[in-house]
Amino acid sequence: MDTKIIGSKIVQARKKANMSQAQLAQLLFISPQAVGKWERGESVPDIITFNRLAEILGVDLNYFSENFQSPVSETNLTETDDNNTPEESLKESTGSMVPGQQLLTNFNGSNLTKSDFAGVTAHKMKFKASALFGADFSGADLTGSIFDTCDAREANFDSANLTDCNFSITDLTDASFSKATLQRTTFNISGQGANFTDVNFVDAKLTKTDLRKTIFDNCSFNNVDFNHCDLRGVSFEGQIFDSVTFDMSALNDASLIDATLKNVSFRASFAITNKFYKALKTIHFDGAKMDKLTYAALKGLGAELSGVTLV
Secondary structure, three states: OOHHHHHHHHHHHHOOOOOOOHHHHHHHHHOOHHHHOOOOEEEEEEHHHHHHHHHHHHOOOHHHOOOOOOOOOHHHHHOOOOOOHHHHHHHHHHHOEEEEEOOEEOOOOOOOOOOOOOOOOOOOOOOOOOOOOOOOOOOOOOOOOOEEEOOOOOOOOOOOOOOOEEEEOEEEOEEEEOOOEEOOOOEEOOOOOOOOEOEEOOEEEEEEEEEOOOEEEEEEEEEOEOOOOOOOOOOOOOOOEEEOOOOOOOOOOEOOOOEEEEEOOEEOOOOHHHHHHHHHHHHOOOOOOOOOHHHHHHHOOOOOOOOOEOO
């Protein structure tokens, strides 16, 4: 593998994409200096980064090999019939055109900082390795969309329909989800520092995520799975939990004051140890309401339940 050749290919693809080193670095969550080293042939990306790099620059992964030649010339890729509208061109290539068909779905590797998507209806969108800092998705219907390895800090998802959406390895620091629809929505290593206000989580999954700085205000959780999450010190005061599991999650000093819990499971990480018992005793249940099964399970584990009411 000739690092100089690879570096030259990265330069060519980046310039063709009208992207600076700093912009490319931002999308990859690395420093511009690292991009500069690649382009000078002083180092090369690892295989995972190569995959993301190919997606961002819009090239085949094989493009970075020394003997790669594009099977389609640039002329063929860019030539269009000036007499055809985009709709007519699509009809020629697919054989049919559905009225109102959504043409744009793939925004992988795009710099969409502070972009306006408010109120749009756009299902199954793809945002992979995209810069979405401060983007406005308020009121949008994004059903089935994928947000993968994105910078979505301060993004606005207020009142958005996020049914069946997947947020994976996405930075949602200070992102707002007020009154958003979160049904079968998945957050995997995503969501730290987000604000969920007046949200009803239904059949949702939150996995392997640091939620210590996340705000949950006036939320309800129905059939929700918190798996391997860090919820230490998080406040769930006055909120409703029905058929919720806290599988192998850290809940030290979490507050469930005045919360309602029905069929809620608190499962230990690995074997039940003294450390687990001590952590469970730090959870605040004052004023909480519980069904008998949840109460019995927590009582058996030694939780402090003196201020709890059975329902």
